[in-house]
Amino acid sequence: MITVTGLSKARGGAAVLADVELEVRTGGVTAIIGPSGGGKSTLLRCVNGLETFDSGSVSIAGHRLAPGPQPPRLLERVRRDAGMVFQQFNLFPNLTAQENVALAPRVVFGVSAAEVARRALQLLDRVGLAAFAAARPATLSGGQQQRVAIARALAMEPKVILFDEPTSALDPAMSEEVLEVIVDLARGGQTMVVVTHDHAFARRAATQVVELVAGRITRTGPPAEILGS
Amino acid sequence: MMAAMRTARNIPRGALLAGVGLVIAMSSGPAAELDEVRSRQTLVWAADQEGGGPHVFLDPAAPGRLTGFEVEFADLLAAELGVKARFQQGQWDRLPLLLGRSVDCVINGIELLPERRRDYGCSRPYFAYGLQLLARRDGTLAAFEQLAAAGPAGRWRVGALTGSAAEVFLRSRHDLEVDVIGYDGTIDSLEQVQSGVLDAAVMDDCIFGFYADRFAELKAVGRTFAGGYYTVLTARDTPRLAAAIDEAIGRLIADGRLKALYDRWDLAGRQQILALRDAAEIPVAGRSSLRQLAADTLPMLLAAAGMTLLLACASFPLAIAVGLAIAVGRLYGPAWLARLLTAFVEVVRGTPLMLQLYAIFFLLPQIGLALPAIVAAVVGLALNYSAYESEIYRAGLKAVPPGQFEAALALGMTKWQALRHVIVPQAVRLVMPPVTNDFIALFKDTSVCSVITVIELTKRYSVLALSTGRIVELAVVTAILYLVMSWPLSLLSRRFEARQERTA
Numbered sequence: 001m002i003t004v005t006g007l008s009k010a011r012g013g014a015a016v017l018a019d020v021e022l023e024v025r026t027g028g029v030t031a032i033i034g035p036s037g038g039g040k041s042t043l044l045r046c047v048n049g050l051e052t053f054d055s056g057s058v059s060i061a062g063h064r065l066a067p068g069p070q071p072p073r074l075l076e077r078v079r080r081d082a083g084m085v086f087q088q089f090n091l092f093p094n095l096t097a098q099e100n101v102a103l104a105p106r107v108v109f110g111v112s113a114a115e116v117a118r119r120a121l122q123l124l125d126r127v128g129l130a131a132f133a134a135a136r137p138a139t140l141s142g143g144q145q146q147r148v149a150i151a152r153a154l155a156m157e158p159k160v161i162l163f164d165e166p167t168s169a170l171d172p173a174m175s176e177e178v179l180e181v182i183v184d185l186a187r188g189g190q191t192m193v194v195v196t197h198d199h200a201f202a203r204r205a206a207t208q209v210v211e212l213v214a215g216r217i218t219r220t221g222p223p224a225e226i227l228g229s
Numbered sequence: 230m231m232a233a234m235r236t237a238r239n240i241p242r243g244a245l246l247a248g249v250g251l252v253i254a255m256s257s258g259p260a261a262e263l264d265e266v267r268s269r270q271t272l273v274w275a276a277d278q279e280g281g282g283p284h285v286f287l288d289p290a291a292p293g294r295l296t297g298f299e300v301e302f303a304d305l306l307a308a309e310l311g312v313k314a315r316f317q318q319g320q321w322d323r324l325p326l327l328l329g330r331s332v333d334c335v336i337n338g339i340e341l342l343p344e345r346r347r348d349y350g351c352s353r354p355y356f357a358y359g360l361q362l363l364a365r366r367d368g369t370l371a372a373f374e375q376l377a378a379a380g381p382a383g384r385w386r387v388g389a390l391t392g393s394a395a396e397v398f399l400r401s402r403h404d405l406e407v408d409v410i411g412y413d414g415t416i417d418s419l420e421q422v423q424s425g426v427l428d429a430a431v432m433d434d435c436i437f438g439f440y441a442d443r444f445a446e447l448k449a450v451g452r453t454f455a456g457g458y459y460t461v462l463t464a465r466d467t468p469r470l471a472a473a474i475d476e477a478i479g480r481l482i483a484d485g486r487l488k489a490l491y492d493r494w495d496l497a498g499r500q501q502i503l504a505l506r507d508a509a510e511i512p513v514a515g516r517s518s519l520r521q522l523a524a525d526t527l528p529m530l531l532a533a534a535g536m537t538l539l540l541a542c543a544s545f546p547l548a549i550a551v552g553l554a555i556a557v558g559r560l561y562g563p564a565w566l567a568r569l570l571t572a573f574v575e576v577v578r579g580t581p582l583m584l585q586l587y588a589i590f591f592l593l594p595q596i597g598l599a600l601p602a603i604v605a606a607v608v609g610l611a612l613n614y615s616a617y618e619s620e621i622y623r624a625g626l627k628a629v630p631p632g633q634f635e636a637a638l639a640l641g642m643t644k645w646q647a648l649r650h651v652i653v654p655q656a657v658r659l660v661m662p663p664v665t666n667d668f669i670a671l672f673k674d675t676s677v678c679s680v681i682t683v684i685e686l687t688k689r690y691s692v693l694a695l696s697t698g699r700i701v702e703l704a705v706v707t708a709i710l711y712l713v714m715s716w717p718l719s720l721l722s723r724r725f726e727a728r729q730e731r732t733a
Contacts, residue, residue: 050635072643080641090636094655104640107650156640 001026001160001191002047007056009039009046009215016042017053018215024160024193024208029186031206031223032195039215040195044162047193048082049075061159080108083153087165089145091137097124097148098133101155108156116155123151127181143174147181154185161185163194167201179205199227260329260464263310263473272307272314275328276337277321279414280390282439283494284338285316298494299336302355305486306336306461309477321413322392325349325695328464334474335462338433340394342457343514348698350463350471351511355478355487356496357504358433359453360395363422366448370429373451379406380428386410388418388430388682392695395431398455410602410682411692417591419444424594435496458508482506519702526693526703533689534710540606540675540685545668547611552618553657557648559619560626570619577616583677585609590681606678614671621663625656665722669715686710 002024009017017039024030032040045051047058049070058065061081063074091100101120105111111119124130127147137145146166153161163182167175175198183205186192196202202209202223209226211219219226266272276285278295285297295316307314317332324335328349340358345351364370369381376385384406389396391411399409410427412418418430423446434453441447461478463471481487482505491498517525555574559567577585586609593600600608629652637647679688690707694700 048639050639075638076641076643079639084636084639086632086636086639088632090630090632092633092636092651092655094658103650104637104642107646108641152640 001028001061002193003059004043004047005057005059007043007046007053007058009042009051009053015215017046020056020212020215020217022210022217022220024191026159026191027189028191028207029205030193030208030210031202032193032210032212033197033199033202033226034212034218038212040212041164043212044084044164044193044195048084048162049078050084076108080156081159083156083158083161085146085149085153085161085163085166087168089137089142089149089169091145091148091152093137096134096136097129097140097151100137100148101151104152105155120151120155123154124148126154127151128177141174142170143177146170146174146178150178150181150185160191160193163192163196165195165197167196167198203227260467261333261470262467263469266310266312266333266470270312272303272310272312272334273317273332274303274307274314275317275319275324275332275335277319277324280321280337281414281416281436283435283496298490298496299338301490301493302487303336305481305490306474306477309480310473321390322695323691325462326700328462329466333463333467333470338393338459339462340457341460341511342394342397343512344696344698345460345462346511346513347516348465350465350467352461352463352471352474353478354458354460354505354508355481356435356459356491357456357501357508358435358459359456360398360431361434361437361453362429362431362450363419363437363447364429364450365422365425366446368428370450373454376405376407376429382428384408385428386426388412388421388427390415390418390432391688392692393432394455394457395433397696399431411684411688412682413680416440419447420591421594422447424599426594426599438495458505458511517697522697522699522702526697526699527706529689529693530686530703530706530710533684533686534714536603536683537672537675537685537687538714540603540610540678540683541668541672544607544610544675545614545671547607548614548618548671549664551611551615553622553653555615555619556622556626557653559623561644561648574616574619577613578620582609582613582674583680585613586678586681602678602682605681606675606683609681610671610675610678613674614667617667618664621660621667622656625660626652628659629655661725662722665718665725669718669722672715672718673711 002022004020004022007017007020008015020043022043032043034040042051046053047060049065052069053067055067057067060078063078063081065074065078092103095103098117098120101123102116105119106113106116121130121133124133127150129144129147129151132140132144137148140148166182167178170178179198179201182192182194186205194206206223209221209223210217211226276299278285278287283297284299285295288294288296300316303314303316317327319327319332321337324337324339325348328335338356338358339345341351341354362373370385376387379385385408387399387407388410389399389412391413396409396411399405399407410418412421415432415436418427418432419440421427422430423444429450437449461474463474478487482502488498488502491501555570559570562570586606589600589609590602590605633651633655634647637651638644642650675685676687678685684692686707690703694703697703
């Protein structure tokens with residue numbers, strides 16, 4: 001699904017990512033762990049073209065990203081296949097939960113308003129929030145907001161979903177409800193890459209764990225091997 | 230934020246003018262009588278140098294120097310009173326308002342009319358004028374009588390100086406198929422006849438005589454008509470100054486100095502003196518009852534208020550749309566476009582609205598683009614305000630967190646889809662209070678449009694106040710009309726602010 005080859009990126013003269021190699025298989029869940037500032041989020045953002053890189057290449061869902069700025073059309077196609085969930089949720093505050101989920105399919109694919117509304121409701125139900133369809137983000141808890149954000153990413157039916165520290169802004173109880181959703185998606189065979197500090201979660205849900213330290217991949221392997229048991 | 234920087238613009242011109250009228254009328258402190266004029270050895274006289282020749286104008290041969298037959302007349306008059314003359318500039322149709330404030334008398338082609346005799350001290354005539362109809366040489370207008378039936382393009386469009394006897398005459402002739410358009414300067418109307426915006430203009434014969442060579446494409450249509458006299462205006466409470474001016478004019482007529490002056494200016498001195506010597510007394514107009522005043526003026530004030538409303542409501546949506554487009558173009562467009570738009574905003578913000586309206590209305594016809602006054606006013610207001618709105622929207626767009634843009638892009642939207650569906654809707658909400666505030670400001674800025682002949686509330690007030698002499702009563706009515714129109718907008722603005730505080 002994703003193949004990262006020799007990817008390097010420097011910012012202000014300092015290397016952020018150095019010669020990163022990564023292989024994400026379809027249907028698998030890859031957890032990227034490592035200390036803060038190690039380049040985990042940057043790697044994730046390079047994969048869907050939110051950031052550029054200096055050398056190497058990214059192949060994702062049949063698209064190929066080269067170093068430097070990429071054509072907008074290519075980026076749009078990449079992002080339709082690779083959904084993203086942010087640490088700070090980034091829900092659209094002026095829209096209801098249902099509208100948040102429905103917006104992109106309507107705008108990007110031109111699906112009818114009635115159809116996207118129906119599917120949005122289904123997706124909210126899947127993350128346990130059907131009762132909050134009409135609520136605006138500001139009235140939801142952090143955990144609920146993140147689950148809406150996951151439903152929003154799912155609405156585009158992406159081939160892979162990238163999670164950028166999805167539970168770092170949440171307290172343990174809320175983290176748990178978000179992790180439940182991710183584990184549930186994993187059972188359904190959804191390909192995912194999750195940047196996380198949560199080793200317990202990585203052990204529970206990941207099929208592959210990658211450790212990134214100071215911009216370099218230091219270890220790659222099954223959870224039991226990398227994290228012990 | 231931006232709106233706060235513009236509080237100065239929020240002072241309603243109309244209300245301001247009405248307020249000034251109120252203060253002037255209520256604080257009728259004693260005007261300078263003859264003794265005071267003599268003790269300070271200066272007679273301050275008011276005129277509008279924009280009114281042009283041959284009355285009072287800037288000497289083309291000596292820039293900055295004022296000349297004209299009335300400048301010389303004022304000097305003669307002051308000398309007769311044993312003092313020096315000092316000039317004070319004022320807007321022509323509002324010159325009488327200066328009486329008793331900073332000026333002793335008005336000398337500027339002020340026609341002796343019954344209403345003026347009622348409201349001011351009027352000297353004996355010092356100049357005789359006739360009204361002259363002017364049109365293009367290549368036009369179809371060949372006789373005044375033609376105005377009684379519609380022209381080739383419907384009703385005739387005829388310009389006249391606002392508040393002048395020419396305008397009063399035209400407006401009183403309900404039998405004519407004429408739309409009267411009031412101008413603040415006579416040269417403006419000559420230019421508009423020349424460029425084809427107007428079919429004709431009516432003005433004092435001496436003015437056309439003076440400018441005939443400069444506007445060689447124009448011709449006098451028929452002979453002069455509805456003639457009358459110029460008078461020196463003084464305040465009503467300075468009878469001794471008025472009497473001294475009358476005596477001085479009498480001496481200037483008797484000893485031939487006035488004839489010599491008019492001959493120097495090629496104004497047919499002998500005919501002037503013959504006309505002035507035995508001028509018939511002009512009657513004094515009566516003061517209408519309040520009921521009559523309301524019946525006469527309210528329909529016109531309401532119609533003018535409607536014009537104010539129309540200008541504001543037609544131009545502001547345009548200003549918002551253009552302003553938003555400018556803001557988006559500057560922030561997200563290519564570099565060349567951003568530079569172009571920045572230049573536009575700087576030019577528009579750096580020049581007065583009045584000048585922009587002037588350029589659109591008076592200069593565009595010279596390159597073949599003649600817009601009707603109302604269209605020019607709406608375009609001018611919309612362009613001017615679009616620059617200010619674009620700055621507000623720019624701030625609003627920048628205030629939307631960058632994560633919103635990223636989230637939209639990460640969902641596969643294009644840049645423009647993200648702007649259209651995610652960023653702009655949030656920015657528009659964010660800046661609702663300052664934008665509403667600007668609507669109120671624009672609403673009051675519509676009064677500037679009177680410089681391009683649009684008669685809105687402020688202009689109508691000013692014209693009616695001076696023709697009826699009811700400065701205070703009409704000021705109150707005008708102020709109330711402005712408040713009635715802007716109050717709902719203020720309420721709306723406050724509601725937006727309250728809503729924002731709740732959701733913030």
